[in-house]
Amino acid sequence: MDEILSVIKNKDPEQREFHQAVDEVLETVKPVLDKNPEYRKQAVLARITEPERVIMFRVPWMDDDGQVHVNRGFRVEMNSAIGPYKGGLRFHPSVNLGIIKFLAFEQVFKNSLTTLAMGGGKGGSDFNPKGKSDAEVMRFCQAFMAELFRHIGPNTDVPAGDIGVGAREIGFLFGMYKKLSNEFTGVLTGKSLDWGGSLIRPEATGYGTVYFGAEMLATRGETFAGKTCLVSGAGNVAQFTTEKLIELGGRVLTLSDSSGYIYDEQGIDSEKLAFVQQLKNVRRGRMAEYVETYPDAVYIPVDPTLDYNPLWAHKADCAFPSATQNEIGAKDGENLVKNGIMLVSEGANMPSVPEAVNLFIEHSLLYAPGKAANAGGVAVSGLEMAQNSMRLAWPREEVDARLKQIMKSIHKTCLDAGENYGVKGNYVAGANIAGFVKVVHAMLDQGLV
Numbered sequence: 514m515d516e517i518l519s520v521i522k523n524k525d526p527e528q529r530e531f532h533q534a535v536d537e538v539l540e541t542v543k544p545v546l547d548k549n550p551e552y553r554k555q556a557v558l559a560r561i562t563e564p565e566r567v568i569m570f571r572v573p574w575m576d577d578d579g580q581v582h583v584n585r586g587f588r589v590e591m592n593s594a595i596g597p598y599k600g601g602l603r604f605h606p607s608v609n610l611g612i613i614k615f616l617a618f619e620q621v622f623k624n625s626l627t628t629l630a631m632g633g634g635k636g637g638s639d640f641n642p643k644g645k646s647d648a649e650v651m652r653f654c655q656a657f658m659a660e661l662f663r664h665i666g667p668n669t670d671v672p673a674g675d676i677g678v679g680a681r682e683i684g685f686l687f688g689m690y691k692k693l694s695n696e697f698t699g700v701l702t703g704k705s706l707d708w709g710g711s712l713i714r715p716e717a718t719g720y721g722t723v724y725f726g727a728e729m730l731a732t733r734g735e736t737f738a739g740k741t742c743l744v745s746g747a748g749n750v751a752q753f754t755t756e757k758l759i760e761l762g763g764r765v766l767t768l769s770d771s772s773g774y775i776y777d778e779q780g781i782d783s784e785k786l787a788f789v790q791q792l793k794n795v796r797r798g799r800m801a802e803y804v805e806t807y808p809d810a811v812y813i814p815v816d817p818t819l820d821y822n823p824l825w826a827h828k829a830d831c832a833f834p835s836a837t838q839n840e841i842g843a844k845d846g847e848n849l850v851k852n853g854i855m856l857v858s859e860g861a862n863m864p865s866v867p868e869a870v871n872l873f874i875e876h877s878l879l880y881a882p883g884k885a886a887n888a889g890g891v892a893v894s895g896l897e898m899a900q901n902s903m904r905l906a907w908p909r910e911e912v913d914a915r916l917k918q919i920m921k922s923i924h925k926t927c928l929d930a931g932e933n934y935g936v937k938g939n940y941v942a943g944a945n946i947a948g949f950v951k952v953v954h955a956m957l958d959q960g961l962v
């Protein structure tokens with residue numbers, strides 16, 4: 514194990530997030546390797562941690578003033594043992610190869626858990642959509658797809674959204690793919706309803722994270738009714754996590770963006786959530802504006818001198834990190850535990866640093882890692898692919914029922930795997946082991962390719 518990790522670190526010393534994601538998986542799948550000594554001869558760890566293919570490309574585009582810019586585009590095709598590569602695209606200035614590799618690696622296990630036939634991949638660019646006009650975003654998406662189109666396809670690699678890539682970007686990307694390939698196929702998911710999208714896909718990640726949380730609570734005879742909740746982020750995942758929590762009787766106290774967070778003691782109700790959705794999705798504004806309309810709430814700007822985020826220091830029952838990786842630092846983990854948080858369900862990918870994760874497990878919290886808790890998004894992407902293949906669209910109730918069933922099944926799979934390997938109630942080990950075993954079986958069945 515240590516040798517694999519040190520080889521990976523020596524090869525790509527700067528890919529810290531990738532090392533972090535690999536380290537967590539390696540630690541927890543050790544008992545599986547001990548039980549199956551032939552896996553060592555087959556070098557399954559070396560194979561599963563090396564992407565099948567990495568595509569990196571130049572994306573030149575022109576802004577509204579005629580100035581040319583160059584960004585870097587990525588697609589990491591990590592593993593196709595159980596299906597075509599599947600995973601989102603992230604547009605954010607922090608994007609680099611290490612971040613896309615960590616996301617692609619996590620996606621392999623997540624997709625395996627969904628029960629659907631999807632391999633793992635991830636892509637994106639260091640392009641910053643903030644402050645860009647619709648026309649600039651369109652030209653960037655077209656330039657990005659002008660290269661990506663030759664690498665993807667409905668049976669090869671099917672991208673979707675992630676940070677900075679929502680319905681608007683998927684539309685522009687799809688239009689360019691269709692023009693270049695001269696084919697109308699389900700090559701992207703998260704499409705709009707009028708041209709091949711699935712009902713419930715926008716809601717799926719947030720709803721799924723709450724459904725997973727409800728399953729965990731049920732193991733202790735509890736529900737979300739009356740529970741106070743901290744949610745971070747204010748994008749797709751945070752919005753629909755909040756919507757479902759409100760529906761189930763929870764009280765959401767916080768939302769955030771990269772500039773700061775709001776704390777609303779009264780709770781964010783449906784009307785306030787509709788305001789946030791208009792603010793973030795249509796006006797593309799900042800959370801600071803929330804308190805102008807709801808002056809009973811407070812806005813706390815990010816303080817770069819702090820080594821913790823005060824959002825996680827508020828007393829509450831449940832936490833839903835839904836912004837980005839490593840947003841719950843070691844001190845935030847301590848604050849959450851100190852304040853008696855009982856549940857953490859991760860909407861974001863790898864939002865908690867290892868110290869925080871260890872603390873949650875040590876204190877027997879109901880703690881679900883992103884690759885289990887936020888799998889509802891990609892699961893409904895899989896359902897969108899199925900509907901596209903049939904050229905049919907299922908009603909809202911049917912997709913939602915399937916999503917609920919998938920989250921229930923992932924929860925049980927994680928619990929069972931944990932129990933089989935002597936770590937009952939540890940959803941991190943459960944998710945990693947169950948996801949890993951299925952992918953490894955498929956890889957070995959298909960020979961050395």
Ligand code: NDP
Binds near residue numbers: 751770838
């Ligand atoms: P959005 O772009 O819709 O929203 C992202 C939110 O997080 C924004 O409020 C943004 O604030 C904040 N944020 C992003 N980066 C940072 C940062 N570096 N520091 C602080 N805040 C930040 O993205 P999504 O809601 O789609 O994604 C959120 C998380 O959920 C990501 O980790 C993503 O990988 C994960 N996820 C998404 C899925 C999906 O289906 N969309 C599926 C599974 C997981 P600001 O506006 O200031 O940038």
Ligand code: 2IT
Binds near residue numbers: 602673890892894
């Ligand atoms: O991290 C994720 O699972 C996503 N961004 C969604 C991927 C997808 O293909 O729907």
